[in-house]
Amino acid sequence: MPDKKEIIEFLAGYGIPEEVLKKYRYVMTSNRAYIVSSALVPEEHEVVGLPVCRFGRTLKPTTVGMQFFGKYVTQRVVDITKEDAVRYLQGYDIDVEAERGFVAVRFDGDVLGVGFSDGKAIRNQIPKSKRVKLNDV
Amino acid sequence: MKHLPNRFIDRYSMIIPDVAEFVETLMKWPRKSFRINNIKAPPDILDRLGETAEEKVPWYRHGWFTSKTRLGNTIEHFMGYIYIQEASSMLPPAILNPRPGEIVLDMAASPGSKTTQMADMMGNTGLIIANDVNFRRNKALVDNLERMGVTNTAVTNIDARFLKKRITMSFDRVLLDAPCSGEGLLRKTGLRRFQWSLKRINSLSRIQKKMIVEAFDMLKPGGSMVYSTCTGAPEENEAVVAHLLEQRDNAEIVGADVPMSRKGIIEFGKMTFPEEVKKCVRIYPQDTGTELFFACLIRKK
Numbered sequence: 001m002p003d004k005k006e007i008i009e010f011l012a013g014y015g016i017p018e019e020v021l022k023k024y025r026y027v028m029t030s031n032r033a034y035i036v037s038s039a040l041v042p043e044e045h046e047v048v049g050l051p052v053c054r055f056g057r058t059l060k061p062t063t064v065g066m067q068f069f070g071k072y073v074t075q076r077v078v079d080i081t082k083e084d085a086v087r088y089l090q091g092y093d094i095d096v097e098a099e100r101g102f103v104a105v106r107f108d109g110d111v112l113g114v115g116f117s118d119g120k121a122i123r124n125q126i127p128k129s130k131r132v133k134l135n136d137v
Numbered sequence: 138m139k140h141l142p143n144r145f146i147d148r149y150s151m152i153i154p155d156v157a158e159f160v161e162t163l164m165k166w167p168r169k170s171f172r173i174n175n176i177k178a179p180p181d182i183l184d185r186l187g188e189t190a191e192e193k194v195p196w197y198r199h200g201w202f203t204s205k206t207r208l209g210n211t212i213e214h215f216m217g218y219i220y221i222q223e224a225s226s227m228l229p230p231a232i233l234n235p236r237p238g239e240i241v242l243d244m245a246a247s248p249g250s251k252t253t254q255m256a257d258m259m260g261n262t263g264l265i266i267a268n269d270v271n272f273r274r275n276k277a278l279v280d281n282l283e284r285m286g287v288t289n290t291a292v293t294n295i296d297a298r299f300l301k302k303r304i305t306m307s308f309d310r311v312l313l314d315a316p317c318s319g320e321g322l323l324r325k326t327g328l329r330r331f332q333w334s335l336k337r338i339n340s341l342s343r344i345q346k347k348m349i350v351e352a353f354d355m356l357k358p359g360g361s362m363v364y365s366t367c368t369g370a371p372e373e374n375e376a377v378v379a380h381l382l383e384q385r386d387n388a389e390i391v392g393a394d395v396p397m398s399r400k401g402i403i404e405f406g407k408m409t410f411p412e413e414v415k416k417c418v419r420i421y422p423q424d425t426g427t428e429l430f431f432a433c434l435i436r437k438k
Contacts, residue, residue: 024288037288038264040240042304045266047279048291064283067216068177089215109179110216129280135210 002055007033010059011052014066014104015074024049031055032062063113063126066104070111077104077111078122088112088124091131095121145320145333149369152402158423163323168426170224171208172254173199176261177286178218185213195396195425197227199257202426217284222250225321225420225430229314229365230254232393232418232434239263239309244297244352247274249281251314256287265290266304270297298347301355309360313352315345317366317373321422321429342372346380353385356437361391365432369419371405374431378417379410387438392416397424401433 002010004026012018024035027048036049052065066073078098080088085107088094098117105115105122115122141160149156172194173182183190186201189208194200202224213219230251235241237260246252246267255265267282267290269275275294282290295303297313318338349364356362364381366373378401381388390413401417403410417433 035288037261038291040264040306042266042291042293042306044293044295044303045291046275046294047282050283050286050288064217064286068286068288071179085212089212107212110212112215130215130284132210132215134212135207 001028001030002033002053002059007053007059011061011065011069014061014069014076016069016072020069020072035065060102060125061104061114063130066111066114070104070106073104073106073111076101077106078115078117079106082107085112086134088115088122089126089132089134091124091126091128093121093123098122142333144335151405152369152371153399153421155423159421162423162426163429165422167223167422167428168202169204169206169208169221170194170200170202170227170427171219171221172197172227173201174217174220174253174285175199175257177216178213182213182218186219194224194227197224197231197254200224200227217286220250220253220281220285222254223428225367225425225427226250226314227254228395228418228420228430229312229363229432230258232395232432233310233312233361233363235259235263235310237262240306241265242300242304242308242311242352242355243267244300244311244313244348245269245316246278246292247271248277249285251312252278252290253281253285253287255312256282256285256289259289261287261289263289266293266306267291268293268295268297268300270295298344298351301351304355306355307357307360308355309357311352311356311360311362312365313348313362314365315348315373315377317341317345317368318370319367320369321367338370338372342376345373345377349377349381350384353381353388353435353437358437361434361436363432363434365430367428367430369429369431371402371408371410374433375401375403375405375410375414375417376408378414378433378435381435382411382413389436389438390414390416391434391436393418393432393434395420395432399424401431
């Protein structure tokens, strides 16, 4: 299980300043890291805070985590067109070149979430329950 | 076609003079509304929304009425910049007014519209314990907390009647938006599925009375709570608040200045309630175009 330092270093790789990331407490479950803005955490709880990373074999930023820190993301980010954004939000992969690995996917200043790039195309990582078909398309 | 039960209409005739208008409006769909989520929304959100934000909700400054449909299929919704929420349900957090840094309990939180509103009002600081006994509804609560970027909330799954035994904390504010007969949700439920009975109202009233005392006992001295429902039944509203006043002499009702609202009632059939109960707030659809709602702000002396 990674520790707080590793999670912060990983997320800082997207350009998010460490001083921003260090403002939060980090709560780890068996496969997720959550940021919590409260000093108090009740002992009995189902979930606390916002999930920012999943971990298994590798670390992976979450969709909601990347959206949350979106305004700070300056590295490992790819800007996409409206056409690609519409397809991406519906859950499709998109043929856009980007550096390999997990990248932040951004449209018109909004970081929509995370994609997995093989260098030539981005594999969609938006959870099924969150996908949407935009109006006026 | 199914009609409203006569008893239902007769009961409202005892409470309001404009019952015909009330019934007519109750059968119409409420005005659509949403709330801006300042935790995530960019500074130019109102420019982005343009004509979508038509008219402000009178009791919550970040709430807006709209005539646009399919708001759930917008980037702003996907990003968590807006939350589609019925305007009357924005009232309890607005009255409760949780502040940054406070410790707050939301006793029946799912699916999270009021929880996320409070997190926004608190600047995503302090702590909210968002509780719901229904494990399945908690999934929707968690999804909404994540979409709204809420970092100050812990979700618990405890029967609200026994919270005090399981969570040994005292709170600055408590929200009890109680499970109720949902008379105000008739338009959503639809006439066909509307199951109304006095037996059900009385059964719910007994549970609500236990819950309001539990909620009050979890407050710090000087703390405040809101008891709210989406029904007009006095047994579930004024009678519950009156029960708390009988049980706890350090409970006092605080008046809330809510535009377009009506006062709590002090008699209904054979029931009478203390004069103080007039400080409770009733929102009627024929006045506001929203759903029927009841709310009461209570302080622990």
